[in-house]
Amino acid sequence: MTEINSLGAQTALSAPAAKAAMTGELLRLLQPQPVVANGETARAEVMSLRQVGQDFQMMLRLTQSNGAQLQVQASSSSPFPLGSQISVTQTQSNELAVLVQTTKANNVATLTRLDTSQTPVGTLLQGKVVTTQALAQTPGEPASYRSLVTLLNSSQAGATLTVDSPRPLAVGSLLSASVQGDQSLRFVPLSGRQDQLAVAQHLLNQQSQQASLPGLLAALQQTARSPDTGAELRASAERLLAGLPDARQLSDPKTLAQAVNNSGAFLEAKLLGGLGSSLAPDIKAQLLRLITQLPTPPGGIAANPALLASALPQALPGFARSALGMLGQVTPRQQPGAFPLPSRLLQSLEDEADLQQLLRLAASAVSRLQSHALSSLQQTGTLENGNLQTSWQTEVPIRHGQEFVPLQLKLQREETPEQQAGRERAREDHDALAALWRIELAFDLAPLGPLQVQAQLAQGRLSGQLWAEQERTARLIDSQLSALRERLLARGLDVGDLECHPGTPPQGPRTRLEQRWVDENA
Incomplete structure (x- = not known):
């Protein structure tokens, strides 16, 4: 972990610069010359900075009292960041004395804190190291170094x-x-930089191009009933709709597991594993087949989905990396790892044919499924405590009467290095419940309204919290929690806290470790 220096204000002087202001420590001119008249003061701006050994060479732009400007090169034992504004006087032809460091330009101020509203937690920053110097070491304390890094x-x-x-x-x-x-x-290790940068960039692209699945499913219903629809397209639409589970069916564990398996989250893994026979009910695979049967609009689109779909087997694993970049529609940027994905419907274009609108909806639905898959990749990795976190995030559309309701689901497993090694050595003897499991659900089921569930299973002990946006729904659920506890106990689970709150879960910048909703050790 690297800590950002917490100076009191961005205009505060570093210790060497403050010493220079009080003692008259000097900047050495590389070419001795008179640049400041005797007894006068000049303003100087640091135009460039370069470290040479233990010294720091700077290009200064001096503004003299008469308004004339000139550039001079100087060296110092301490660095002044690019854009720094300082006041200097000249003591000798080869020396400039620093008097005071004044306010810097807003866009080049030295940052000692990050504004997490501009760079949210999880943002991957890239920078170039400009200077590095050792700080004064306190006896018995480890060495520490201060660097200036230009953000790229x-x-x-x-x-x-x-x-x-x-x-x-x-x-x-x-x-x-x-x-x-x-x-x-x-710091991100060198071996993981390119992959993480690619995932972050693709996730940003997918989130700006995705749209919710109910819009597509409603359009498919109309397509299947239309007499003008071709036989092949009608068959594809009917097959996709027929494979969607009913809300009541998801109470059966096997049906729920099958629905998650066919949600599109594992399409790439199935193809890479040669499981072509299991692709038929997969939602993402069916959407890609559907796209190949739809006409491409005049002039094409950013990435022709028909070509992507027809070349799918040959494109993997490039398919996963390219992540179906389509359409290029702009929406507000989402916080990395945000869950659930917000609902988003595409507006119909008046001059667009129905099948072209269906193409846009299908491509946007694929992008939404890819957003879930990329979020899973982004939240999978080694945590600060050394544990391995694996995430699976997906969306399952379910039938509810005449409507389709998307069930968003995120499942996480956290294992210690010892648990991971045991699972890899002997799968048959591995206790799956030894790991820490978390699950999040989000859905909007009439007449209950939007609901979110967060649960945690650790060593056979289950705890959970629910949020209902409608207050009457929160009261209803709260009155049923005792019955839910009894049913869970009857299944052999040790049940911890179960609570229901009105509103939505707290949002905002948080690290992955802060996603532990219930501390069982408290």
Whole structure:
């Protein structure tokens, strides 16, 4: 973990700079010359910064009292970030004395904290190390190093970040770090940078292109009933709709497991494993077949879905990496790992043929399923405590009367290194309940309204919390929790806290470890 230096204000001087202001420590001109008249003060802006050994070379743009400007090169024992505004006087032809460090330009201020509204927790930052220097070491304390890092991406690209770390960062090196909080970063190992960057970029693309499944399913109902629909397209629509489970059927564990397996979350794994026979009921596979039967609009679209679908077996695993980039519609950026995905419906275009509208809906539905898959990848990895977290996130459309209700589901398993090693060595002897399991559900079922469920299973002990946006629904569920507890106990589970709250779960920047909703050790 690397901590961001917590100076009181962005305009505060670093210790060497403050010493320079009080003692008259000097900047050494690389070419001795008179640049400031005797007794006068000039303003200087740091235009470039380069570390050479233990010294720091800077290009300064001086503005003299008469308004004339000139550029000079100087060196110092301490760095001044790019864009720094300082006041100097000249003591000798080869020396400039720093008087005071004044306000920096807004877009080049040295950041000692990150604004998590601009760079939310989980954001992957890229930067270039400009300087590194050892800090004064207290006897008995470990060494610490301070670096200036220029950000290369995000909304704060171009800003300079002040970073403290236990090891020196190589000057000129490129680094990637995941935002953990306003004052902490976690460096991403070199082996994982490109994959994480690709996942983050594809997830951003998919979230801006996706649309909710009910819009497509309603359109498919109309298509299946239309006499103008071709036989092949009608058969595909009817087959997809017939495979959707009814809400009552999901009370059966086997039916629920089958629905999750066919939700599209495991399509790529099935294809890579050669399980072609199990693709028939898979929703994502059926959507791709449907896309191949629909006409491409004039001029095509950003990525022709028919070509993508027909080349699917040959494109994998490139298919998973390219993630069906289609349509390019713009929506507000979602927080990484946000759950559930917000509902989004595409507006119909008046001049667009029905089948072309269906093509747009189908492509957007595939993008939504890909958003879930990429969110799973983004939340899978080694946590700060060394445990391995694996995430599966998907969406299952279910029938509810004449409507279709999307059930969003996220399942997470967290294992210690010892548990992971035991599972890999002897699957038949491995206790699946030894790991920590979490599940999240989100759905909107009439007349109950939007509901979210968060549950945790650890060592056979189940705890859970529910949120209902309608207050009357929250009261109804709360009155039934004792009956639910009895049914769970009858199944042999040790039941912990069960609570229902009105409203929605708390949202906002959080690390993956903060997603433990109930602390069983408290």
